[in-house]
Structures are given as structure tokens and as C-alpha cells.
Amino acid sequence: MDESLSNRSVLFRYCRIAAVLVVLFSSFSVHAQKFIGTRLEHLPADYNLSLLEVEVVAESEDWVSFEQLVPNLGMGEGVEWMRLTLDPMTENGKLIEIQNAGIDDLTCFMVCDGKIIASYPGGIMNTGGDGHQFGTYPSFPVPLVECNELHALFRMQSNKPMIVPLRIAGPRKVLEDAHQRDVLFALYAGVMLVMLLYNLFLFLSIGDRSYLEYVLFIFAVGGTQLVLNGYGFIFGADQLPWLNLRLTHLFGVFSGLTTIVFVRNFLRLSRYVPWLNKLLNVYFLFYLLALLLAVVGRLEWSYQLINFCAAGTFLIIPGTIITMRKGYSPAKYFLLAFTVFIFAVVIFVLKDAGVIPYNAWTFYALPMGSAIEVVVLSLALASRINQLKRESVQAREEQLRVSQLNEQMVREQNSVLEERVAKRTSALESANSNIQNTLDELQSAQQQLVQSEKLASIGQLTAGIAHELNNPINFVASSAQSLRRDFEDLTQVIEKVKGMDPMDPGLKEEMIQLKEMFGSLDIEFTQREIEELLNGIEDGTKRTSEIVKGLRIFSRMDGDNFTMAQINELLESTLIVLRSNLKDHAVVEADMGTDLPLVSCQPGRLNQVFMNIITNASQSMEDSGLAVEERIVRISSKTVESIGQSWIEVRIKDHGVGMTEAVKAQIFDPFFTTKAVGEGTGLGLSIVMGILSDHNAEVDVDTEEGVGTEFIIRFPL
């Protein structure tokens, strides 16, 4: 609403300015011009080619009259001659004025009765000259002489069309008109300057590039009008003849280029009318070519090319309509502006062509049209800026809407994700608890297996120990019974001795009986036997207590705690426990080091290690074909220094079947066994490995198939 309001107020303002302009023009337009082209004569074309002396021309008889009030002599390298016959009586003291500031070289010769009495230079080449000129148009005074025949001869050459709106008027009239024109063009220049500055400020404050393009456009269009009407000196061109000759061309090119740039950007041709955009590129190149031609001096060609390009301006009308149809509202103002301008151009051209009269309206059509164009375009530009602003607001709103939509989607997505995450989490948790259960089961299975391995070794032990204990128990018990009987025999003797009386005269008889008793009871043998039996009992008791002690060491209650223990003691207790198991299978040769330091270890678990390895060693020799005496398990212990550290080294060596590399690589793997199914759990050595790594012990296995195996275990001190 604000924008359309401000739009309307802007429109209103510009309308007011336009109205003032129209009123001003109306006030000037009442003075219709009186051009006298029909009084002029010119020489035929063949005179144009050579540079003739003015005297020769003056004597020529070939003059031809013009039919138009405003003749057009064309343009080019050629020199044109023109003659005006003056009435010496009525027209002396007046001024001959040619209302065309674009003639490059113009000289007026006054010929009185065939004699040249004065010559006045004029035109672009001669500006800033001798002060005979009122305003911007060349004007020449009719001399106050008495002649029968007074002629004004004009020699003209120009690279622009030599249109000759010529009139004769009193100096005052010419001066007034010049003033009036100056005022009008000052007004025009003012309007253009205001527009220029206004848009320049807009450009500086808003920074929109199209304002700068528009400023250049205004400068070019306004400058072109001023230059066309002889105000080139504003730009200082009067001091630079080279520039002055080309000023029209340069401004033409400049106008064209700025128009193309401005139109293209303003109408967004690349978006709405691509074909026109491309075509304008061609025009752009043509303008550049025209510029080049102007610079190198081909001014006539340059002018023609510029004219040709300017005709292309018509193309802007359909382009604008297409753009408008596509909903680009600023194009309306644009269409209006260019229609006005082109209308003005048409009027201007028709005027030059003599189709419509040459008067103030037609004369000022171009400046007026361009002024209106500039004003309306300014309006268009404002509308365009508003449109852009609207679009950017819409875009922002759209963005906002989209981002809100996105946010909502993200939120929904989030909740979906959260739900999914929750689901996944609970699935994971349940999977986790399943895994935990499985793990627990596995652990308990593992514990059971370890336990069963332990139990298996315990079973193996008890069998051996039972035998080991049974022997001493057997002979101790049996010896005790035999002792009792032997003692009964002795008791008989003792009783007999007890009943003997030294005073009894039958003592000798009794002594003989006693002797017989000795013989029959074989007391000497009994004595020896008692000795042996007692030895046996002692030995049996000792062995039993040894076994029990070994057992106690072997399966200490604190076996799983780290305590300081003597490795040799552990090895020996293991051997005691294993003795009966080994007895039928192998011979143990022990070489225990003396004074070994104590080692921090779990004695019970280490016994399991030693028992396992020693049993394996003994079993490995069963299939070796050796006799039992040759099946030697060599066990040694000593202190060694290695890698800067002290160790207790235990070596257990056999001469059994040995192992291949493949078997050796797997012996510590759980469930790996070389025994038949059901004979081994395959856990023994893996448990050994676990126990030894708990002790930070190092294990080397030195084995060769068919030769034997040596386990080297080092316990760090």
C-alpha cells in the first residue's frame, strides 16, 4: 500500500513537471518560424566535387532554386554552394540565420554586384570566432551597402546532414529567439541535470547499478540534444576542433550504448526477451564500430551507422510490450517513455523530411520528447525499484515460509527420528541384555569347563594319591596286626621269665624250657621281624604324612592368592602327588637349584600348571616306544638373568613324540587337543597359559617332532 501510494505521489510529481514544461513550450510556440528555402539556389552536383574559388562561383549561371522551405543538402566530403539573393533595400542590416548548429564548415560571402565585399566564417569549425553569431546558430549580417544585386554565397561542407532552415530577421528578433532558445535549453539542461543529479544521489544512497546506468543515459541523451543544438561548448568542445567535429557522433554512440545497457538491465531482457538481448549485443557492436569510424575520421559513415542503429530503438517497443505481457509492471512506464521519445523522433524526422512544418513544436519535439522520456523513465525506475523491493520482500516471505516449513518438517522428522532412536535403543538394549545373558552363560560355561578341567585333574590325582596312600596304610595296618602277634609270642617268653624264681632249684629246668620256647617261637626271627615291621610303620607314617603335606601344599586353601612361595617346594609337592601316576610311565630326574629366592605367585594354580606340563611330558613318551626307564622327564629350576632382569627359570623336558609347528602354534588354544575324543578337554594348556600370564611369566616351547619337547617357563623376580 505504501509503495503504491508513494508510486502515485511520484507519478503525480512528474506529471506536474511535465505540465509546466508543456505550458512553457506553449508560450514559446506562438512564434512560428518563417524559413525562406524557396529563395535559395544551389549549384548542381558537379560543382561539388572540386574546390572552386568563390569568384568563379559568383559568376556561375547554373544556379537552381530549391523547392522546399527547408532544403537539405546532404552530407559528405563534397563542398556545397548556395546562393541567396537579397533585397538591398529592405533587408540590409538584418541577419541571415541558419538554424542548424551541426554544419561543420560554413562560410558566407557577401557579393555586391559581382564583387565580394565581405566573408563571414561560421559553423562548427569556426565557433568562438568573431562575434557575428547570436546564440548557437550561425548568423550573418546583411551589409549596409548600395548595390543593384546583393547576394549571399554560402560555402558549406559537413559530415552531418546539411539541413538549412534559413531565415532573415532583424537582429533583435534573432537575439530574442536565441535568448528564448537558450532559456528553453537551459531549462531542458536544468531538467536533465536535476534528473541526473537526483538519480546520481539515488545511486549513491541505494547503490543499485541501474541508477548509475540511468545517470549515464540521461547524460548521454541530454548531452546529445544540447550538442545537436549547438551547445557543445558546454563540454568545452569549442576549444578542441578535432573533438568538436566528432562531438555529435560521440554523443550518438554514447546515447546508443547507454540506452542499450540501461534498457537491457531495466527490462531484464536476458530473462524476458532473450532474442532482443542478443540483438542488442549486435547493436552494441555496431555502435562500437561507429565509434571507431568516428575516431579514425570516417565521420559520414559513422553518422550513417549511428542513424541506422538509432532506428533500432523501435525494437525496444515490442521488447517492452513482451516484458509487460510477462507481468513486469515497470515496463508500462518504460513503454510510455519510449513511445513519447520515439514519437518525438518521428516528428523530428518528418520535420526534416519536410512532411510536417518546421516550427517550434516540431523543432523542440526531440528535447521535449527526451525530457519527458527521462522523467517518465525515472518514474519507471522508481517503479522498478519498488518492484524489486516487492519481489525481494516476497522472496524473503517465501524464504521465511519455506524455512518455517522446513523447520516444521525438521521438527516432525526429529520426532520421527527420536521415536526411531528410542525404538532402536530399546532393541539395542534388549539385544545387549541378550548378549549379556549369553556372555554370562558363556562365562559360566567357561567356569564350568575350567572347573571340570580342574576336577579332571583332581580325579586323576585322587586315583594316584589313593594308591599312594593305600600302600603305606596297607602295610602299616598289617604290620600293626603282625606286631601284636609277635608281641604275644614275646609276652609268652616274658611271662615265663616273670614266673621264674632265682631261688627256685628248678630254675635250670625252667631255663631249658625257656630255651626250647625260644626255639619253637623263633624269637630271634621275631625280633628281626619286629625291627622290620617297626621300620615299615615308621616309613609308612613318614610317607603318609609327606603325601598329606604335599597334598596340602598342592591344593592350598589360599592357592588363588598371591603369596611368596618357593618354586622348588611347589615342584616337589607336584611330583609327590604325581608319583604314583608317573611310576608306571616315566622316570623323573629333578635338578632343583639351591637357594632360589621366593616368588610372588598363586601356589595352587602354579601346581596345576606344573602338574599339567609334567603329565603331558610323561604321556608324550608313552607312544615313543621307549622303555619306562628311558622315559625321562627332566625337571630343573635355576635363577637366570635375561633382558636386564632376574628370573626363575623352570624347564620341563621330555623325549616324547614332540610336536609339529602347526600343533605347537595351537597348543595354547582352548579346546585344542591331540588326544582322542573324550580323553582330554583341550583346556589344560590354555588354562596353563592363562595362569602363567597372570604371573607375567614368559613361556617358550622348544619342540621337535620325534625328538621331544621342552617347556621353559620364566617367572620374573
Next chain:
Amino acid sequence: MINVLYLDDELHNLTAFRAAFRRDFHVHVTTEPTEAVRILREQPIEVIISDQKMPTLSGVEFFELIMPDFPDPIRMLLTGHADIDAVIDAINKGQIYKYIAKPWNESELKAMVNEAAMLFHERKAVSDQGAVLLHRMQEARTMALMIQRATGQASGLDADQTAEINRHAAEINRLLAD
């Protein structure tokens, strides 16, 4: 007195055994299987007791070893713990009369040895009677042949009588052969 041989690698067991049973049996003890074989050759051993678990060879192996040469003595296996495989093995092979678990019960062991000796003597008696019977049968056979031969040489016997005698002789031979 019954001759008993006891083989065990444990010397104290031998001592205890001898002390326990020397009053009842004629006890021979040794720790060495070779010594045991020597004793078997020299003594009229009726009962052999061997420990199962020994370093050089097991009791079952020892029994297998002596079987061809000394099939008659009654064999009993003594072992410290139930070596069930050895027991099954021994019983299946029919080598073992009794299985004794350590520690032994003296009176039970004594009874077993007595029973074993009785079995030994019964078997011996049966085989003696068999030998006598065999001897008599051979004598009868010889006599039958002699009768046959004598009948063939004798004259005056008619063919029927000769055939009759031959038929009886053949019958005797057939019965003896069975």
C-alpha cells in the same frame, strides 16, 4: 603248609605280608618279577599274589608272562585302587581267581589263600585222577588189541565165534575212544 608267592615292588608290604601269614603259610616274597619266576621254578607254589601297579610291569602282565610255564598256581591280583580296566582285563582273560583291594583284611586274605589252595589241590586231584583213568584206558585198549590179535591166531574157532569176539573187541575200543 600252603606255598604262597607274593610279588610287590613295595618292600614294606612284603614284610607285613610275611609277618602276617608266616604262621599259616609257607610265604615266599620278592620285589623282582625275575626272582618270582625263579621261585616258581624251585618251589611248589600253590597260590601267586601280585601287586598290579609296579614300575617295570603290571600284575596282569606278569601273570600273562608266567602262564605258559606255570598254568597251575592260583593267581590273585592285589591293587591299591580300583583300576577297573585291569580288573576287567584280568577277569576276561580268565587268569585271575580273586581280586584283592588294598589295604587287605588279614582274615579275609587268609581265607582266600586257603580257598585258592583248596582249589589248586582239587584241580590237581582231578587232573591226577584223569591221568590214572587215561592210563587204565590205554591198558584196556592194549588188552583189547591183544585179544583181537590172539583171536585171529587161535584155531578151532568157527567164523561165528571169531566174528563175535571181534565185534566185542571193536565195541570195547569204540567205548574207550569216546
